[in-house]
Amino acid sequence: MMISLPRSILLKLWVLWIIAKCTLKISYEFNSPSAPVVQQNINNFGYELILPWFTGAMWSSFKPIQYLVIFLQICLVLLVCFRVNGSIIKKLVWFLFILAMYVIWLEPWLQMLVDPWSAKWFADLGALVIMTLFVGIVDIGFTALWLCLTWLICRQLDRDF
Numbered sequence: 066m067m068i069s070l071p072r073s074i075l076l077k078l079w080v081l082w083i084i085a086k087c088t089l090k091i092s093y094e095f096n097s098p099s100a101p102v103v104q105q106n107i108n109n110f111g112y113e114l115i116l117p118w119f120t121g122a123m124w125s126s127f128k129p130i131q132y133l134v135i136f137l138q139i140c141l142v143l144l145v146c147f148r149v150n151g152s153i154i155k156k157l158v159w160f161l162f163i164l165a166m167y168v169i170w171l172e173p174w175l176q177m178l179v180d181p182w183s184a185k186w187f188a189d190l191g192a193l194v195i196m197t198l199f200v201g202i203v204d205i206g207f208t209a210l211w212l213c214l215t216w217l218i219c220r221q222l223d224r225d226f
Contacts, residue, residue: 068146073221080145083138086120090135114173114200118207121165126176134164151226155219162215169204169211 070077093112116124122134137157144154 069148071145071221071225073225075217075221076145076225079218080142083142086123087135087138090120090123090131117165117168117172118203121161121211122168125164125168125172127172130164130168134161137161148226151222154226155222158215158218158222162211165211166208169207173200 070080112124122130123138125131125134138161141154141157141161144157
């Protein structure tokens with residue numbers, strides 16, 4: 066059994082993107098924060114709000130989800146490079162899509178309930194409405210993008226495997 070990148074350009078880019086975002090997340094986790102606590106909270110809030118749009122559940126605020134996603138994505142790269150059964154890979158891709166939707170749509174609201182610091186941002190009703198509309202519109206756009214890319218990747222997996 067030989068390791069080989071997929072033939073499709075889309076799948077090659079996808080595998081490289083998985084490697085890049087896993088590397089970014091792991092290097093971020095090993096980086097020791099030296100900023101004040103307030104600055105760390107602002108940075109974490111930004112990472113937890115913005116990066117899930119691009120990387121999915123890897124930037125979940127719940128560590129078990131982060132570690133599960135990193136593990137599954139590393140397994141996904143290995144399955145693709147070792148050309149294992151495409152149906153297993155497709156199921157894994159759709160599972161990661163569902164986790165990404167959880168992090169994009171539900172986790173910010175759960176985080177507000179768990180973390181009182183982030184809830185202070187939404188104490189004002191006007192700010193809550195404006196932020197909800199803005200984030201909701203962006204969430205809809207990224208959900209459509211994630212859905213299209215997941216569908217295209219699964220379709221390409223059908224062709225290559």
